[in-house]
Amino acid sequence: MAYGEKILDHYNQPRNVGSLNRDDPRVGTGVVGAPECGDVMKLQIQVDDDERIVDAKFKTFGCGSAIASSSLATEWIKGKTLDEALTIKNTDIVRELALPPVKIHCSVLAEDAIRAAIADLKTKRSGQQEDAALDAQPTGTK
């Protein structure tokens, strides 16, 4: 099977390869897939105070279509709000990259990775609020 032009472009010049600081409160990290299945994607987002994605990075273990899907996903979510990013569907990726049917699951994984990164960021934030709430409790009664 020959690869489509856009897949090759992302494979040869992947956008946004790398890692963000996992411990940064403004960073959300999603890791989906499993090595046994032949595909693992790590996608990270960094947001500003308005919950707009200002940076995104990925690392992918998987076929060329999986690499291209995650590269495209980071490109697309940059500049979007979290809610906007959640509207990206795997079918959009399939269409953009012209993925063949056997590669659809690679695009599903990219969508899952976006969702996982956002979910991670949100739990992190609600955790912070709890921490803040705990900190605010009076301590004198111990």
Next chain:
Amino acid sequence: MKSPIYLDNNATTPLDPRVLEEMLPYLRGKFGNAASRSHKFGWEAEEAVEKARHQVAGLIGAGAKEIIWTSGATESNNIAVKGIAQMYREKGRHIVTQATEHKAILDPCKYLEREGFEVTVLPVGRNGRIDLEQLRASLRPDTILVSLMFGNNEIGTLQPIKEIGALCKDKGIIFHTDATQAFGKVPIDVEAMGIDLLSASAHKIYGPKGAGCLYVRRRNPRVRCEAVLHGGGHERGMRSGTLNVPGIVGLGAAAALAQQEMPSESQRLSGLRDRLWEGLRSQLVDVYRNGDPEHTLPATLNVSFAYVEGESLMMGFEHIAVSSGSACTSASLEPSYVLRALGVGDDLAHSSIRFSLGRFNTAAEIEEAIVQVVGTVKRLREMSPLAEMAAEGIDLSKVAWAQH
């Protein structure tokens, strides 16, 4: 674009120009049917077919009359497995094979299971070899056939054929071997090795596609095989159909060349294979060779490159043609069953590449392949989350992955 370096010779080989030369007359004027006994056209075709029979027999220490022409190893395997089962079904209904056989053995065995036969599929060790004691223990009074391959197409591992042959002889059980990958590459002697049936194919030894043969022993013991294709009674009734004369001539010529060149070629190719492995191993960490480094075909090298997936690797090797055991390259989305049988983890099966070298590869090509593979592996590891985690000291086998 220049043609890629071909390192997929276990899949198929290019036709040797010398073989083509031998075939050409039989594609042009000498078009006769080898079964036509009444005129020159038939006689010259028959003569060519009989010459090829001697050439093929000579390569494996057989008699010319023991060679049956087929369309390839898939058909040879089907005739051997189903034909023996049919012929000896009154004697017993048990067959022994092993897990890393080609599908052209495993699927006929599955078919026979549906027909009421019992099949024992022996496991293999980490190196891909069967255990002789396990084989001995699996044999029963009603075992009619042992079918074990000579050399494996994915990993190159050679089975202990001589010992298997001796064991089968001792028990009076028919022994078939799928020698598709070993035929013409390593010495084979059906007498010394106690082989009763042997499958081979022309396109793996620089001959044409669609031509193969089955060796069927004629004495000590005389082995009989029910036909799969019934018809005009060609090939001692075991395989009907007008003979593919140019293909057979090509198989004969390819066998003769392989015999002539085997001593020097096997040395040259194993040297190139060792250089390839050394080049990869010395420049990359976490690479693993699959199979048995000692008992192996001269020109097959199967390597797992941890943390990177096989199909994405092959996409990076723009100028080398290889194959992978990764699921991403298969329609089934299952990684190689051969590597699984060895106990290679699915993660490393996904990361495997098979390099199979051949007659037309040069030392310069191997050097270029090393450069391309090393460069691609390094580039892809830079974007691999697994490589990153491993570098952080995380044990990947202990991570709770989100299975999907």
